[in-house]
Amino acid sequence: MNRNPYSPHTEADRREMLAAIGVSSVDDLLGAIPADARRPALGLPAGMSEAEVQSHLASLAARDRPAGAGPFFLGGPVQRRYIPAAVPALAYRGEFLTAYTPYQPEISQGTLQSVFEYQSLMSELLAMDVVNSSMYEGASAVAEAALMAVRLTGRKRVVVATEVYYQYRETLRTYARGPELEIVEVATRDLAPSAAGAACLIVQHPDALGTLVDVRPVADAAHAAGALCVQVTEPHACALLEPPGKLGADIVVGEGQPLGIPMSFGGPYLGIIACRDALVRQLPGRIVGETRDANGTRGFVNTLQTREQHIRREKATSNICTNEAIAAIVASVYLALMGPRGLRAAAGLGVERAHRLAERLSALEGCRIGDEGPFFDRFLLATPLDERTLHDALELDGIEAGGVAGADGYPGRSGLVVQCTEMTTEAEMDALVRGVTRIVTGSGEKAAAG
């Protein structure tokens, strides 16, 4: 019996193949491997049946507390959102899921057209000219946008707002070690005055704390200084807010996970990157374009490939090869199902609930919304308590309360970043209000119990 359950070979097959090769065993084919390094014992466990694997994984999963298990206000780039049933049913069909990069367009139109549709839908949402077929995820997309701006301007100074997601800023700093870029972090309000000599200004709207940011002056300052404006955004926000293409952004990046992709503890996700037409030759990654076949029938192909590593090698715009194509297909199915009304509804529910919740929380003694100005679907909750203390106390109540702004690296901030989406329920909001009331004001259930 085969030790690999997926092996199709019988012993007779193996004998015939060895005979055709003219050797007596596979070992005869391993002569190039140094003899003393051949067939080491690895010390791995023995194999399992499918039923055993299923129950082993189920037992691991049972040690986790999934997001739906209690009140949940974590968010940021990764959001708990409703995934319509048809999304996985279509996008994860084997014909899409088990194909690879469409090197043979004649037999890959499913992938190619679906990705072209993703590019079209995303362009519309962002009001940008060109969207590529995907980057790994949001943070590396931001870093690649900075590298793109560096190539386009010939400058090595990148200015990024401290209200950009901290994971994105950290990743940017890591990437910058390679080409030795100068990364300057300033508050959003100081971006415009820092434009001189910069390759780009990186602004996030809505920012990491949920605040709405006036991007236009940032873009104007960047352009006046010969720099580019890179806007980090979120797909749902673009359904309700003036999209980046109307605000002066030259390159737009973000995380596409909220578009039907499970949170899955960090990945795989969907890196969004878009740019103006004039910049497309410096865009990293694959791009699908429309064309015709020899009969004149419309079809789609990977195009503008002279930007890419398999042709340009060390002169390529990026090293990216394997991308996140299935996530782009997921996003296209999601956007098609939701349509303009559904997407606006999902985004709008998050906004409504965040505002209702903020109002209730800021009515509590000592609590306030920590950042001035209008916010979108998340906000900073500042209380007299230390942020960690409050967070951990809520955690003990079974409430995933959100990020801790100060410890996460948002200078001058302290408190919880509370995210709402269409999945946030009244009961969850009640639980958070109750929890904060008890912990911060010492009243409520605890007082009653004490």
Added chain:
Amino acid sequence: MRLPASGATTAAPVLEPLLFELEREGRAGRHVRGGENADALIPAGFRRGEPLRLPQVTESQVVRHYMHLSEVNYSVDTGMYPLGSCTMKYNPKVNDRVAALPGLADLHPRQDDASVQGALALLWELERMLVKITGMDAATLQPAAGAHAEFTAMLVFKAYHAWRGEGATRRRMIVPDSAHGTNPASAAMCGFEVTTVKSDARGNIDLDALTAALGPDVVGLMLTNPNTLGLFEERVRAVCDAVHAAGGLVYGDGANMNALLGLTRPGDLGLDCIHINVHKTFSTPHGGGGPGAGPLCVKERLRPFLPGPGVVREADGTFRRSSDDRPRSIGRVRSFFGSFGVLVRAYAYMRTLGEEGMVETSEDAILAANYLAARLKGRYALAYDRPCMHEFVLSAAAQKKKGAAALDIAKALIDEGFHPSSVYFPLIVPEAMMIEPTETEPKETLDAFADALLRIADRVESDPAPLHDAPLTAPLRRLDEVTAARHPVLRWKPPSRP
């Protein structure tokens, strides 16, 4: 299946309309309702000015649309996919199912350690297994794919040399001419100058050329083993020794790890680190281009520089995210922990196989490749005639002289019912056809594929011209890629908008 449309005529023929071409104003899904009051909460100056022009289609239209598209997509689930360097093996379904368990799929990456003990345990076990398989000491699971791991390793190398005070001098990376394009691209992204070394007549790195290229300014060597010719580097230890003697480090591109499971460990051969293309070796679905996952395994001396955090196990058996063991970390290379859903699938697959199953996997992959090479080498030139590992490269240079290039042969394979091999890679073999059958294709399929290529070889001998028109049986004929690049149409635009 779908029946051919009767009598429907459009100005320009299409395989399937675009979503935008299916819409009617007023159609809508009802997946999420409400939120109408949000606009009032957003100051006027911030509100979206023009309508959101997404298509208005019903769910049943969306279902039929993507079903139609799925029908015109070739995949491993529908047939053999011998794309060299890509390891298109069968992707077991149970792996997809366990990755979708709510206790794994519905976890936010910022949940506290206490609420994700199962996920952390899985990652910790996976890391241990990868380290054992590669003969390394530590790993980071963060990189999203092979190329991402290459770039991560370049940054690690740079930090290592800088820590030793040689950061300013070591700026040149050596890359063999057979290497995948991501290798030089990753080195360049890290600011290194790339020196290409040639291969010798047996398909190995030319040791003399390597020695000549080495010097005090060298960061290291990027080594793919088995290389992209499917050949095991015959003097791998001498190669690594030479690089180390010059103070450089050896990076292992582990894209071809499917040949080595339990047969040898890169860490025993002198390599300082190696990435694993989990989507290849450990059978996770390639998704039409991605996602992948590219864990990077390293020797002890590089551990302090790895991206953080990793997972550590406490004395009491609990797990915790920590960067304590990487004090000189280059920082994170992405948000959060990596392609977790991909890693879960790989973990399930590895536990299914166990050690013996893994060894058999690589043995069968090598057997299948050598078998196909033996069946084909009389009619197509084998680029290097020695035993291959899990893949091999043919040259269609002779066929090209007769009138059919590698591209024509690839397209003719489509009419024979197969996805073509990789073509024109590696660059050092003229008219390259790189064939990787994998261990999961039965012998009768391997035979049918060989028969198809032999029939095509006959056609090249007798009448090559019609091959230029292949494929004839695919959903589309050959596509005009030149016009696509010259006059790029990269999105649908409403007819009214130029």
